[in-house]
Amino acid sequence: MTAEKIRVASPLSDEIVAKLRVGTQVLISGVIYSARDAAHRRLVQTLDKGEKLPFDIKGQTIYYMGPSPARPGQVIGSAGPTTSSRLDIFTLRLIEAGLKAMIGKGDRSQAVKEAIKKHKAIYFVAIGGAAALLSKSIEKSELVAYEELGAEAILKLTVVDFPAIVCNGIYGGDLFEQAKAQYHRGG
Amino acid sequence: MREIEVSVIIEAVAQLCQEANFELGKDVVAALKKAEQVEESPLGKETLKRLLENAQIAKKELLPLCQDCGTAVVFMEVGQDVHIVGGNLDKAIEEGVRQGYTGGxxxxxxxxxxxxxxxxxxxxxxxxxxxEIVPGDRLKIILMCKGGGAENMSRLGMLKPVEGRQGVIDFAIKTVEEAGGKACPPLVVGVGIGGTTDMVMLLAKKALLRKVGESNPDPEIAELEKEIFNHVNNLGIGPSGFGGRVTALAVHAEVLPSHTASLPVAVNLQCHSARHKEIVL
Structure with a gap:
């Protein structure tokens, strides 16, 4: 363990979000929803049509993840983060609809970073490719919507001490930029 | 003519799919361990530790190393004295992938x-x-499970010949830098130089099959690999992009002659979950 980890409950309250700074390590417990590209497209199409989303997104956390299939008797297969920047194009709409927190891997667009600041949301990163390990923090998985999308269906996941790091929060700043500035060498 | 039954091929490929996804190569594990020793960033070090832990869990519990079990990329070396019997070779490979992914x-x-x-x-x-058709009466099958994240950040550059060695180095660095945390570093960086647009991408991908950290036998190319490796690890991206010294575990370059008007360069990025297994039948 390198630094103190803060335990946070999901859905995240405004008070908690206000406490989180870029680089803070957290252990998330509670409910999070999985959604990737195809699910995001459908969520935004639903909003465009003025219809109700398959789950109340207000204050919720979305995990950019499509798991491998669970073996019989298991909760879920491997379950690591996918690249968040592919979802950037949909994110603003979801944040405006009330989405509070996101978990993924890699950096976000400037527009998403600004939306995070403006709407007091938060973006966490998890270790890409640590999927078997991360699956151990998932205690329950229930299908919410879009079963026909297979691994891209929306799942309601109950997590306990899911490890992540704050990448972008309400005070601005960016984990990746800060990290690179600190460890970059030479010209 | 030595005969090989397609049923043997199907079974072998199915097994390779599962082995590759559950068990990280010894060379990759050794490279990650070494990286953990040299990494200066505390968060980077911890990330590497987690990746090693992940590999242990995957192996023990037969859980995929990554939820993205990849595109199945198959490299075959077919001995010209081999006779495939009982069906179509490509269909057998496909069936092996189907059975391996479904059953695993x-x-x-x-x-x-x-x-x-x-x-x-x-x-x-x-x-x-x-x-590839090769001399002999054996069939070698190499299976690579290539994740989407690192593949998405791979690039082809048709450089001007005048850009030369420095152009190749700059292109490789730029590709790794733009990939940042998205390609799941620490990476194995496959660099193809020469050939044509199609061949150079294949060359870069094949470079990833080499044992992690093994240099090209040509000293001039080995020197180029070393230089790119040092530059890339000075970028500061670090494990998972969380900052640090270890952005790449290795740089592998392969070279082919090219047209006098061209300097093709391809960079195929491989995430730390460098999954490939092979069998000789």
């Missing part, structure tokens, strides 16, 4: 019409197959 609870990631409906084929087929 591996994620199926292939979609049929990538520009429109993107409907999953539900069995991770088709594989991408590269076939």
């Amino acid at each position: 609870y591996l994620r199926k990631s292939m979609v049929k019409q990538p520009f429109s409906a993107r409907v999953n084929t539900n069995d991770n087929t088709p594989p991408i197959i590269h076939t």
Whole structure:
């Protein structure tokens, strides 16, 4: 363990979000929803049509993840983060609809970073490719919507001490930029 | 003519799919351990520790190393004195992938019409197959499970010949820098130089099959690998992009002659979950 980890409950309250700074390590417990590209497209199409989303997104956390299939008797297969920047194009709409927190891997667009600041949301990163390990923090998985999308269906996941790091929060700043500035060498 | 039954090939490929997804190569594990020793960033060090832990869990519990179990890329070396019996060779490879991914609870990631409906084929087929005819009466099958994240950040550059060695180095650095945390560093960086647009990408991908950290036998190319490696690890991206010294575990370059007007360069990025296994039948 390198630094103190803060335990946070999901859905995240405004008070908690206000406490989180870029680089803070957290252990998330509670409910999070999985959604990737195809699910995001459908969520935004639903909003465009003025219809109700398959789950109340207000204050919720979305995990950019499509798991491998669970073996019989298991909760879920491997379950690591996918690249968040592919979802950037949909994110603003979801944040405006009330989405509070996101978990993924890699950096976000400037527009998403600004939306995070403006709407007091938060973006966490998890270790890409640590999927078997991360699956151990998932205690329950229930299908919410879009079963026909297979691994891209929306799942309601109950997590306990899911490890992540704050990448972008309400005070601005960016984990990746800060990290690179600190460890970059030479010209 | 030595005969090989397609049923043997199907079974072998199915097994390779599962081995590759559950057990990280010894060379990759050793490289990650070494990286953990040299990493200066505390968060980077911890990330590497987690990746080693992940590899242990995957192996012990037969859980995929990554939820993205990849596109099945198959490299075959078919001995010219081999006779495949009982069916079609490519179909046998495809069936092996189907059985391996389905039976191993591996994620199926292939979609049929990538520009429109993107409907999953539900069995991770088709594989991408590269076939070479070689002397002998053996069939070598190498299976690489290539994740989407690192593949998305791979690049082709048709440089001007005048850009030369420095151009190649700059292109490789730029590709790794733009990939940042998205390609799941620490990476194995495959660099292809020369040939044509199609061949240089294949060359870069084949470079990833080399044992992690093994240099090109040509001293001039080995020197180039070393230089790119040092530059890349000075970028500061670090494990998972969380900052640090270890952005790449290795740089592998392969070279072919090219047209006098061209300097093709391809960079194929491999995430730390460098999954490939092989069998000789």
